[in-house]
Amino acid sequence: MEKINIFWHRRDLRYTDNVGLYYALDSDEPVLPIFIFDTNILDELEDKSDARVAFIHEQLLELDKSYRNCESGLKVFYGEPLEIYKQIIDEYQVNAVYTNRDYEPYAKERDKKVEEYLKTKNIKFYSFKDQVIFEEGEILTDQGQPYKVYTPYKNKWLEKFHKMKLDHYNSENKLQALWKTTVEPVMTLSDIGIEPASIEIPSETVPDKILENYAEKRDFPAVNGTSRLGIHLRFGTISVREQVQRGDQKSEVWLSELIWREFYMMILAHYPEVVDRAFKSQYDAIPWSNNEDHFQKWCEGKTGYPIVDAGMRELNATGYMHNRVRMVVASFLTKHLLIDWRWGERYFAQKLLDFELASNNGGWQWAAGTGTDAQPYFRVFNPTSQQDKFDKDLKYIKKWVPEYGTSEYPQPIVPHKEARQRAIDTYKEALS
Structure with missing residues (x-):
């Protein structure tokens, strides 16, 4: 049986500028990309017509299409992640699992369990920083403590940001390293107990003009003055590195909103209570x-x-x-x-x-x-x-x-x- 590496998509539903995917494709083994519809999360949903899950499903179909163009495909599972990994290890000869880090308490606990299980099978678990510019331990006070006030956090964030080179990870250029295999079509929404939703998803492209006028117009709810990119940042259909670069060029105020996002992620990571x-x-x-x-x-x-x-x-x-x-x-x-x-x-x-x-x-x-x-x-x-x-x-x-x-x-x-x-x-x- 051929040895493969797994790339586990979660909050990074894109194949461009994807850090974990880049390193997986840069490894010595062919890569099988996967996604798990996590029953621990889906079972908690009160409304089974959930526009967010429908959006995720739509993005998975797009990803699968792109991967099939490279004679591969996205393998989608439905279940409890640890149990799914037990199935995967039974079915494939896995060398390593690659993924991007998630900072929410449930996600950290989930990843720890999966990593510990993989270790018992001598399978490496590699995780990468992808959905933020700086993780919780990277922006600290001079005393090495987490910031509790936004403005000094933001100032330190900007100071560090302007000294660094922001990389673009050309994962899109490495798709030939995907495992050439046939995977079954992506399961339907009804297969996972979700009904289609009628709510419209905002576009992932934001005109420069919106960002240039953001500071003047963002507070007026009747005006189309905000980016509406929240869902795309949440599920990683766009690269935060590209958005931060745009903010740096077009709108200081919009950039500061992206920094607020990281500030709150840092607070949650340090103080999960x-x-x-x-x-x-x-x-x-x-x-x-x-x-x-x-x-x-x-x-x-x-x-x-x-x-x-x-x-x-x-x-x-x-x-x-x-x-x-x-x-x-x-x-x-x-x-x-x-x-x-x-x-x-x-x-x-x-x-x-x-x-x-x-x-x-x-x-x-x-x-x-x-x-x-x-x-x-x-x-x-x-x-x-x-x-x-x-x-x-x-x-x-x-x-x-x-x-x-x-x-x-x-x-x-x-x-x-x-x-x-x-x-x-x-x-x-x-x-x-």
């Missing part, structure tokens, strides 16, 4: 009111605060919410309604196309005042003044809340002034 608990542990003492009726109205976009309702309806309909509005709706849930940030975080995790654990957790804890470098608890967004500032012509609101201004639109579920004061008093008392 933030998944369930407040980064500032004293904030776990806050007595949330957790009114279920209020939460339901927030989810449905029926709070009586137009910019909050527009954001939630946009999210429910499209899997996307404008970032300025994300801050407003998160502040409203945690401060005005005094509902635990974890409730909102979970709802976003179900709905967002670009859901990424580190950024979602970081953003929610920022809004709730519980996180690293968060807004202070006494800063409570006023939804009305946010609306006046960022949607003064009501274009965004009228698009998503057509009944606004009529008797059909609900009254506010809480009065702003009293809700704001209640939040400040509750936080103050819990933290004293």
Whole structure:
């Protein structure tokens, strides 16, 4: 039986500028690329019509097509990763497994189990940095500690970035090293218990003009002023190195958003407890009111605060919410309604196309005042003044809340002034 190396695609669904794939193809053995639909993840999905899984499936079909053009193919599995590897080792003569690192707690645990199993079979497990410019241990304070505040982290990140040469890994030029074999067609969505989704996926190409005008236009939800690349960065259909280079050339502000992404990944890697608990542990003492009726109205976009309702309806309909509005709706849930940030975080995790654990957790804890470098608890967004500032012509609101201004639109579920004061008093008392 011919010896092969495996390349395991996860959050890197592309064959261009792919670090792990580059090194696999550069090795001495032919390479079989694989993907595993992980039942540990899929079984947790509440909605079986999940646009993200449908998107992954579509990307796998594209990858498979490219690999078949090289007389190979993408072998797709469905199951628990460790069990799948036991099958693979039974079926093939595997020399080594190559993959790109993932920094989420479940992914690290999964990889550790697979690596330990492979070691018992004398099979090497090689992992590479691909989805970030700098990993958690690469940007540290002068005392060797993780940064807890974004601005000094960003300054150190930029200083290091501007001293380095950013490589392009020409994995696309090495596809002749794929294993010449016949693999069965990629399984269908229904094979894995997922239904097709109607939500449209944003394009992975962003005109230069959007980046050049990003700083001026990014805060206005009615304007097409953001990149919408979140889902592509999440699943690695684009190279973060190429995007960072574009940001460096076209928009300092957009580049700083990509650095925020790495900051939150670094926080999650160093402090995995933030998944369930407040980064500032004293904030776990806050007595949330957790009114279920209020939460339901927030989810449905029926709070009586137009910019909050527009954001939630946009999210429910499209899997996307404008970032300025994300801050407003998160502040409203945690401060005005005094509902635990974890409730909102979970709802976003179900709905967002670009859901990424580190950024979602970081953003929610920022809004709730519980996180690293968060807004202070006494800063409570006023939804009305946010609306006046960022949607003064009501274009965004009228698009998503057509009944606004009529008797059909609900009254506010809480009065702003009293809700704001209640939040400040509750936080103050819990933290004293």
